[in-house]
Amino acid sequence: MRRVVRFGIDVGKARIGVARSDPDGLLATPLETVTRDTEGTGHVDRIAQLVAEYSAGELYVGYPLNLRGESTPSTEDAVRVAREIATGTGLPVRLIDERLTTVSAARQFQAAGRSASRSRSVIDQAAAVILLQQALDQERASGKPAGREIEVDDEDKLD
Template sequence: MRSGVRVGIDVGTVRIGVARSDFHGMLATPVETVPRDRGAASPGAASVPPDLARIAAIVTELDAVEVVVGLPLALSGRHTASTDDAVTFAGSLAVTVPVPVRLVDERLSTVSAQAALRTAGRSTRTQRPVVDQVAATIILQHALDTERATGKPAGAPVEPTGRP
């Protein structure tokens, strides 16, 4: 198992869940929910949209060695509009952060997150602010467990594409 903090990302159309691992790659924990903002960067910024800039700041603050982005495939394994969005986001993120970015299958992570929050007594309305963080935690924990079991990083590397 490689050492170093990893950051997990659950890309949504409105919010982006962010999680982190410990240095030894054993346990994933929630970090924050970043508002999805596909707009232009603020004047004077290095033309990086605010959501990508915030995630890059988190990666830097945590001194992360890798970012794991959930790849939302259909249950059949086919690509959907959400899959394409996550791939595009991961490509832009790979341009923005100074560490490798990987895509990891995340089928049912949000459903699992919602079930876990319901079990913990959270109503659907009170889940909304944290469900993306929990989904990111599930995605990252899956990647950590896969690497520990196989000795290889989970998922597929992302090549930087286009501009952030």
């Protein structure tokens, strides 16, 4: 397993959940929920600040396909944000299948007796933890980084 801090990023329409790993890639933990800046790059700027603060070396962005594995408008939005983050941080960004991570996170909160509607920002972080932990576990099992690295100037559909 490569020794590097990794971030997991769950892109939503209003918020972006961010999680980080330890340098050994053993455990993903929640970090922050960043408000999505639909008019500018405030969310990218904040993620770049977090990357610098925690010396992250690789980023995983959730790739939200539908249950049939097809692209949706959310998929295209996540890819667009992933490209912005790659450009803004200068780091490798890998897309990782994140079907049902937010649903899983919300269910965990409901099972713990917490209101999902009042815990949205924490759920976004929990979804980022789930997708990052999935990436860490895949890399540990295969010996190779999980997902697909996004090319900043790659305009093809990544389905």
